[in-house]
Amino acid sequence: MARRLLFLVLLLSCLVLLARVSGQYEWRIDLTAERIHSLSPSAQDALDRLGGGLEMTVFLADYPVQRAQLERLLEPYLAHPARPRLAFVDPVSEPDRARAAGVTRQGELQLEADGRREVVARPTAAAIDAALNRLALRGERWIVGFKGHGEAEVDEAPGGLARLVEQVERLGYRFVTLDPRHLDELPDNAAVLLLAGPQRPYGPAVLAQIERFLERGGALLWLVDPAASGALGGLLGIELLPGVVVDAAAARRGLEHPDNAIVDDYPVEVLPRPPQGHSVLHGARALRPSDDAGWEVVGRLHSSPRSWNETGALQGAIARDPGAGEQAGPLTLGVVLQRAPAGTAQRAVAVGSRHFVSNAQIGQADNLALAVGLLHWLTDNPQLSTPTPARDLELRWAPHVAGLLAVGLMGVLPAVYLAAGLWLRSRRRRA
Amino acid sequence: MIWQIALHEWRRLRSGMTFWLILAFGQLIIAWLGFAQIEAFAKIAPQLKAAATPLGAMDLVITPTLNSLVLLLLMAAPLLAMGSLAGEVHSGRIALWLSAPVSGRQIVLGKALGLWLASLPLLLSASLTLAALGLGLEIDWPRFALALGGLLLFSLWLGCVTLWLSGLFDHPAAVLAASYGALLFLWLLDSFSGAGAPWYWLALLPHVEPWLRGLLRSQDVLFFAGTGAAALLLAAFALARRRGEL
Numbered sequence: 001m002a003r004r005l006l007f008l009v010l011l012l013s014c015l016v017l018l019a020r021v022s023g024q025y026e027w028r029i030d031l032t033a034e035r036i037h038s039l040s041p042s043a044q045d046a047l048d049r050l051g052g053g054l055e056m057t058v059f060l061a062d063y064p065v066q067r068a069q070l071e072r073l074l075e076p077y078l079a080h081p082a083r084p085r086l087a088f089v090d091p092v093s094e095p096d097r098a099r100a101a102g103v104t105r106q107g108e109l110q111l112e113a114d115g116r117r118e119v120v121a122r123p124t125a126a127a128i129d130a131a132l133n134r135l136a137l138r139g140e141r142w143i144v145g146f147k148g149h150g151e152a153e154v155d156e157a158p159g160g161l162a163r164l165v166e167q168v169e170r171l172g173y174r175f176v177t178l179d180p181r182h183l184d185e186l187p188d189n190a191a192v193l194l195l196a197g198p199q200r201p202y203g204p205a206v207l208a209q210i211e212r213f214l215e216r217g218g219a220l221l222w223l224v225d226p227a228a229s230g231a232l233g234g235l236l237g238i239e240l241l242p243g244v245v246v247d248a249a250a251a252r253r254g255l256e257h258p259d260n261a262i263v264d265d266y267p268v269e270v271l272p273r274p275p276q277g278h279s280v281l282h283g284a285r286a287l288r289p290s291d292d293a294g295w296e297v298v299g300r301l302h303s304s305p306r307s308w309n310e311t312g313a314l315q316g317a318i319a320r321d322p323g324a325g326e327q328a329g330p331l332t333l334g335v336v337l338q339r340a341p342a343g344t345a346q347r348a349v350a351v352g353s354r355h356f357v358s359n360a361q362i363g364q365a366d367n368l369a370l371a372v373g374l375l376h377w378l379t380d381n382p383q384l385s386t387p388t389p390a391r392d393l394e395l396r397w398a399p400h401v402a403g404l405l406a407v408g409l410m411g412v413l414p415a416v417y418l419a420a421g422l423w424l425r426s427r428r429r430r431a
Numbered sequence: 432m433i434w435q436i437a438l439h440e441w442r443r444l445r446s447g448m449t450f451w452l453i454l455a456f457g458q459l460i461i462a463w464l465g466f467a468q469i470e471a472f473a474k475i476a477p478q479l480k481a482a483a484t485p486l487g488a489m490d491l492v493i494t495p496t497l498n499s500l501v502l503l504l505l506m507a508a509p510l511l512a513m514g515s516l517a518g519e520v521h522s523g524r525i526a527l528w529l530s531a532p533v534s535g536r537q538i539v540l541g542k543a544l545g546l547w548l549a550s551l552p553l554l555l556s557a558s559l560t561l562a563a564l565g566l567g568l569e570i571d572w573p574r575f576a577l578a579l580g581g582l583l584l585f586s587l588w589l590g591c592v593t594l595w596l597s598g599l600f601d602h603p604a605a606v607l608a609a610s611y612g613a614l615l616f617l618w619l620l621d622s623f624s625g626a627g628a629p630w631y632w633l634a635l636l637p638h639v640e641p642w643l644r645g646l647l648r649s650q651d652v653l654f655f656a657g658t659g660a661a662a663l664l665l666a667a668f669a670l671a672r673r674r675g676e677l
Contacts, residue, residue, distance in 0.1 A: 007668060011661055018657040019632040022650035032645035033571040036485065126485065363480035390487025392569035393476050395469070401566060402466075409462035409560050414455040417556075421451025428446060 034391065039076040040125070045273070045383055046132035047082045054084035054135075055112045058123075059103045061092050066107065073123060077132075111135055134172030139379055140191040141173045146206075148179040149228065150199025158360035161196060167368060168375060171384075180206040186213045191379045193218055195232065197225035197354025207231055219347040219378035223354035224285055236337060237293020238350050241286040242325050243311035245333065245352070246318060249304035250280070253365070259283055259314055261307055261333055261353070263370070267299025270336045271373040272382055275366030276391070282361060284353035285309075286331035294339055301334030301351070301370075336377070349374050432533055433541045440545020444511055453507045454553050461557040464499050465564055468492040488568040489575075493561055494643050497578050500557050501639055504550060504586055505618060509610030511549050512593030513603040515542050516666070520601045525673065535670035539594065539663050546590035554582055574645035581642030584655050589614075591659040591666075598669035633658075 030037040047054070056077070058070055067088055078086055091098035091106065101110060102119075109120040111131050118131040145151065145161070154161045154177060165175045178186075180202070186193060186209060193213055202210070210232075214220060222232060229240050246258040253262060261281045266274035279301075286309045289297050307329030308320040320326045334351040351374075356367045369386040376384050444450045472491050479486060519525040528538060558579050562570070596613065597606045614635075621634035631637070638651040 004668075004672075011664060015657060015661055018653060022653040022657075023632065025649075027649045029647040030645065031573045031577045031647060032489075033573065034485070037644070037646045363477045368480075390479070390485050390490070392487035392489055392571065393480050394569060395473050395476060395488075396567045402469075405563055405566070406462070406466050409563065410459055410466070413462070413556065413560075414459040417451055417455040417458060421448050421455070424446055424451075425448055 036125075039080065040129050041273070042384070043077065043125075043129040043132050044080065046129070046136035047077065047080045047084070049136040049138075049381075049383055050082060050084075050113045050132070052082055053113050054082060056084050056086045057089055057101070057110045057112070058086070059089050059091050059098050059101065059108045059110070060106055061090050070107070070109075070123060073125065074128075077128065130170060133384060136384060137172040137379075137381055139381070140189045141379075142187065142190045143168065143173050143175045143192045143194055143375070144186060144190040145175065145177040145194040145196055146180050146198065147177045148181055149202060150197075150225075152196035152223075152354060152358060153177070156359060159355070159358045161357060161359070163359045163362045164357045164368070164371060167362075168372065171372065173375070173379075180209055183209065185209060186218065190218060192375060193220050195220070195222045196357070197223045198228040198232075199225055201228040201231055207235065211235065214346045214348065215341075215344065217344045217346060220349070221374060221378060222348065222350045223357065224287070224350055224352050225354050226285055229285075236335075236348055236350055237290035237295050238335060239288045239290065240352075241288060241309045241327065241331070243285075243309040244314070245281070245284045245286050245303055245307055245329075245331055246310040246314065247303050247329070248306035253278065253280070255280065257282075257314070258318065259310075261303040261331075263301045263303065263333060265302060266370070266373075267301075267336060270299040270377045270382065271370075271386075273373070273386065275369035275373065275386065277366045279367050279370045280356065280361065280365045281333050281351070281353035282355040284333050284351075284356075286327070286333065287335050287350060287352050288332065289335045289337070294341070295337040295348070296339055297335060298338050299336040300332050302330035303333050305329050307331055334374075336374075347378050347380075349378060433537050433544065436533070436538060436541025437544035437548060440515065440542050441548040443514075444545070444549040449510055450549060453510060454556065457503050457507065457553045458556050458560065460503065461496060461500055462560050465492065465496045465561060468495055469564065469568070489571045489645075492564065492568060493570065493575065494578075496561060497582070497643050500554070500582065501585065501643075502618075503557075504554070504582070504589060505614050506611075507553060508546070508550060508586070508589035508593045509596075509607050509614070512546050512590065512597050512610065513606040514597075515546060515594055516597040516670075517600045517603045517606040518597075521603060529670070529674050535667045535674065535676075538670060539598075539667045543587070543590045543594050543663060543666075546594060547587045550586040550590065551583075554579075554586055558582075571645065577645055577647055578643050581639065581651075584652070585639060588655045588659040588662075591662040595662040595666040595669070598666045 028037070056074060060066060060070065074086055077084060089097055091103055105121060107123065109123040109128065111118045111120070113135050116135055118135045120127045120131045145154070147153065152159055152161050154165050154175065156162050169175060190213070193210065210220065222236070224240065226240055233239055244259050245261040247261045248258070249262040250258060250260040259282060261284045262278050263281060264278035268274065289295070305328070308326045309331060310318055311324045311326055312318065312321070320328060333353070334349065337348045339346050355361055357371045362368050362371065372386040376382050376386065469492055472488060519528055562575070564570070592614070593610050596610050600606050600609065617633060617635045621631060621636050624631060632654070638654045641648050641651055
């Protein structure tokens with residue numbers, strides 16, 4: 001009896017010791033392809049940008065386990081060379097400090113740098129990364145979109161911009177639409193002017209507003225629609241080639257319609273962290289920047305060599321007709337411009353398609369990453385990461401393959417197992 | 432001798448219909464769940480891309496199906512193990528085992544290994560099913576391999592624990608009830624109490640989940656190795672008591 005008890009007590013003691021030691025001294029290996037358990041690239045970029053002034057404050061009562069869990073969550077951030085500082089504040093014993101900080105719940109994390117603050121109500125890696133990116137965003141954050149001339153609106157329609165706006169606001173930008181006919185000047189704190197494919201040309205007064213905005217250092221993102229391209233093109237020294245860009249590379253990407261131009265090469269001067277995949281520009285027009293418009297071309301977005309600007313109907317078999325002014329690719333689909341007259345840096349981007357940022361297409365390929373990357377460059381935040389969706393969001397099923405697999409794995413294989421069992425049983429009974 | 436006992440146990444289980452029924456229905460359930468997950472995933476994939484979400488096929492198709500496989504193994508292990516020692520006692524064959532020139536440790540190790548061999552076909556069939564989904568999905572193979580390795584260790588652990596419970600009772604039905612009760616309790620333990628509770632370390636889900644999410648942690652390996660070894664020691668202890676050695 002005594003031996004049994006001793007054995008059980010020793011065994012239990014070993015288990016308790018194992019539990020304590022394994023919890024205290026732990027090693028871990030992140031085997032995921034995207035390194036989701038390690039510091040994300042966007043967090044690294046944001047911490048690089050913030051430098052050494054980041055303060056992290058967690059408002060949490062003296063609960064050792066919860067504090068240890070948060071310390072573990074914040075460990076990769078604290079190990080970054082920027083060496084952010086972490087402090088715990090007990091709202092119970094320091095209520096005045098918590099009240100002054102505007103704390104609303106236990107466990108709230110506040111990040112402070114350069115006099116700005118971001119609050120993470122429920123600390124998770126994704127929420128902390130987003131807060132760091134918002135904190136690292138420099139300069140003015142307002143994006144002003146024009147309306148009243150047939151531009152794409154911020155709504156949920158397939159051609160709307162609601163999803164783009166939602167994404168950029170999550171990154172710390174703010175978006176507002178204004179009718180330039182009711183304005184004398186664009187707001188002083190506007191960083192970027194977005195012209196989302198105006199269908200009607202702007203009048204001289206509006207064009208003058210745009211020019212004055214550029215002159216005082218504002219940035220312009222013009223999503224081209226041929227209806228109103230004349231004067232704007234003149235402002236930036238950009239001419240549109242006739243027709244719509246068709247791209248044979250679209251078929252390889254599983255796109256049925258040929259009027260989807262594929263961009264898979266990005267200018268690193270503009271996008272130092274380019275999208276990892278391709279972007280799809282639907283219904284795009286090819287652009288030809290002028291050399292003597294006073295703008296310097298910093299980068300271009302090109303279609304594939306198997307593209308051309310089709311001037312005929314997009315039906316049936318189509319082929320390039322040089323006689324109709326159809327030029328072989330690669331064609332310029334986007335132009336990144338800058339100039340600095342009188343010492344004020346001016347930036348502009350023209351993209352030959354207004355559709356690639358629409359609700360229907362922003363989620364296609366790496367369109368969102370391209371759009372955000374261009375915005376980061378325009379606001380002089382090129383080092384910030386662009387939101388990249390998971391790499392495994394593509395479904396490559398051919399219907400007949402999926403059907404065969406389903407029948408095989410759900411029907412044939414279980415039937416084979418059952419049959420094997422019945423056969424073995426009958427064989428045993430006969431024996 | 433351990434390996435011979437293991438093969439004997441494996442043949443005993445394989446010759447019964449329970450094994451084949453578990454295999455057939457387990458395969459059907461896993462395949463059906465996998466395809467159901469893919470169907471749901473296909474509908475929301477464009478919205479996920481537009482939202483630049485970090486969740487992809489691994490998180491929304493493969494990992495939930497592997498979670499279901501863990502539960503299936505939890506259900507299957509007691510069914511396979513209930514006759515392991517309790518069945519021998521109930522049929523009277525235990526006297527043969529106890530009088531054989533084989534130590535209790537060898538019997539226990541051999542039977543645990545045999546139970547593990549019996550769970551391998553379900554595990555491998557389900558894993559191949561999910562790997563076949565890679566024809567249409569981008570699978571993170573290192574993460575998938577880690578999940579498979581974790582499930583192999585988990586199924587060995589299940590064999591050890593259910594074997595120990597089989598040694599405590601004289602009737603297979605009692606083993607089944609005790610095993611389901613104990614394993615389900617451990618599976619749900621983390622939801623009964625917070626992370627600060629002293630028994631939280633015994634909860635199964637916090638040790639299994641990191642593997643399925645691609646994170647290899649030393650404390651999870653030590654948990655299964657340590658508690659599995661403890662279960663085997665206790666099973667050998669129970670056998671030694673039946674022999675009158677203790």
